[in-house]
Amino acid sequence: xxxxxxxxxxxxxxxxxxxxxxxxxxxxxxxxxxxxxxxxxxxxxxxxxxxxxxxxxxxxxxxxxxxxxxxxxxxxxxxxxxxxxxxxxxxxxxxxxxxxxxxxxxxxxxxxxxxxxxxxxxxxxxxxxxxxxxxxxxxxxxxxxxxxxxxxxxxxxxxxxxxxxxxxxxxxxxxxxxxxxxxxxxxxxxxxxxxxxxxxxxxxxxxxxxxxxxxxxxxxxxxxxxxxxxxxxxxxxxxxxxxxxxxxxxxxxxxxxxxxxxxxxxxxxxxxxxxxxxxxxxxxxxxxxxxxxxxx
Numbered sequence: 001x002x003x004x005x006x007x008x009x010x011x012x013x014x015x016x017x018x019x020x021x022x023x024x025x026x027x028x029x030x031x032x033x034x035x036x037x038x039x040x041x042x043x044x045x046x047x048x049x050x051x052x053x054x055x056x057x058x059x060x061x062x063x064x065x066x067x068x069x070x071x072x073x074x075x076x077x078x079x080x081x082x083x084x085x086x087x088x089x090x091x092x093x094x095x096x097x098x099x100x101x102x103x104x105x106x107x108x109x110x111x112x113x114x115x116x117x118x119x120x121x122x123x124x125x126x127x128x129x130x131x132x133x134x135x136x137x138x139x140x141x142x143x144x145x146x147x148x149x150x151x152x153x154x155x156x157x158x159x160x161x162x163x164x165x166x167x168x169x170x171x172x173x174x175x176x177x178x179x180x181x182x183x184x185x186x187x188x189x190x191x192x193x194x195x196x197x198x199x200x201x202x203x204x205x206x207x208x209x210x211x212x213x214x215x216x217x218x219x220x221x222x223x224x225x226x227x228x229x230x231x232x233x234x235x236x237x238x239x240x241x242x243x244x245x246x247x248x249x250x251x252x253x254x255x256x257x258x259x260x261x262x263x264x265x266x267x268x269x270x271x272x273x274x275x276x277x278x279x280x281x282x283x284x285x286x287x288x289x290x291x292x293x294x295x296x
Contacts, residue, residue, distance in 0.1 A: 021091040021105070022057040022084055023166055025195035029291065030172065030188060032065075039065030039073075040190070040291075043173060049083060051094050052101055056085040059173070082173065093118040093174075104175070105163050107146055110135065117175040124179030127153050138164065141197035154178030167192050167199070191277060191291070200247060200277050224278065228293040231269045237262050240282055246292075247277040268294055 026045040032038060041063035049058050061081035066073050083094040085101065089108035092101040095118055102118035109115070109132045116128055134149040147164040159178050163169050171188040191200040223236040235244065239262055246255040246266075254271060257264075273296045 021086040021107075021166065021168075022059070023194040023196065025193070026059075026166065027193050028168065028173065028189060029191045031190045036069065037065055037067040039063060041065075043081060044078060045194075046078075051083055052099065054085060054087070054101070056083040056092075056094055058083050084173075091168075095119075104173075105148070105168065106132075107148065107163075107165060109148060117177065119174060120177050120180055124177050127179055128177040129153070130175060133160070140166075140199050143197050152178050166194065166197070193277075193279070198247070198277070198279060224290060224292060228295040229268070230295055232265050232267050233292060234263055234265050235278075235280065237264065237280065238282070242283075243281045245279045245281075246271075247279070248274060 022045050024045070028043040029040060030042075031040050041061060043059050043061050046058050046060045048055050050056075059081050060078040061076075062078040063076045064073060065076075084104060085092045085094075089106070090103055091105040091107070093104040094100075095102050103115050104118055106113065106115050111132050111134060114129045114131045117130060121128060129152070131151045131153075132148050133151045135147065136149075137144050137146050139145075145165040145167070147162055149160065149162050152159045152161070157178070161170055163175075167189060169175050189201065191198075193199070224233050226233060237259075241258065241260050242264075244255075244257050244259060244264065244266060245253060246268075248254050248271075254276070255266070255268070257266065271294055273294045276292045276294065278290045278292050
């Protein structure tokens with residue numbers, strides 16, 4: 001059986017051009033659902049660091065999960081997750097146990113090339129190898145991103161998935177071998193944004209944050225309340241003009257307004273219930289984002 005997640009397969013063809021990994025403002029959001037509960041987590045690029053004599057990018061993570069056994073929502077504030085770096089078309093992963101860098105994604109690979117993931121090595125040989133079967137490019141927010149279609153041979157099945165520049169692997173940042181893969185992750189990457197581009201999985205229609213509740217302070221830097229809300233929400237913004245844009249779960253722009261208020265109120269009476277991506281840009285072009293849920 002061949003398994004292929006189609007999260008990133010619906011983009012338009014594009015001309016190939018190199019892009020960096022972990023761009024300024026990079027934010028990844030993932031959804032999970034399992035027997036123990038459900039929720040969402042976010043990875044966020046927070047700044048540079050020096051490791052092994054080279055500059056890397058620190059990525060923090062935060063999560064909101066509803067745990068069935070606790071009968072409660074547990075919010076975990078942003079904390080250190082991993083450090084990566086970009087060099088020679090490769091995204092490298094810092095391995096603390098080895099005090100060295102290992103290959104996470106090789107965007108210079110061609111069909112037939114292989115590499116091992118930076119973790120889980122030796123847990124399920126020979127099924128850990130990541131083999132490139134095809135390459136191409138896609139357009140996201142007008143930017144061309146290179147992708148790798150990869151194959152991982154499992155004990156029973158061959159699993160196909162995709163790695164895309166900036167986005168990374170479509171299930172998580174780290175690539176799991178099939179024998180210890182994340183079978184409980186049913187949605188994988190649901191949205192990605194940085195200072196230049198923004199994408200939301202068009203198949204994502206469930207507001208898992210709406211199920212478990214969202215902290216008023218988003219780890220992306222925007223404070224908004226109430227969340228979930230209904231007819232309106234309020235933003236806390238720095239002084240100066242801003243453009244507020246809302247996208248629905250399909251990525252369609254549904255509302256946009258300009259403001260110079262530091263606490264603007266955004267009316268949402270005309271919007272249907274669901275999950276929305278909020279993008280706020282200032283006069284210098286700096287973009288920050290957050291997720292907002294309109295309740296029934």
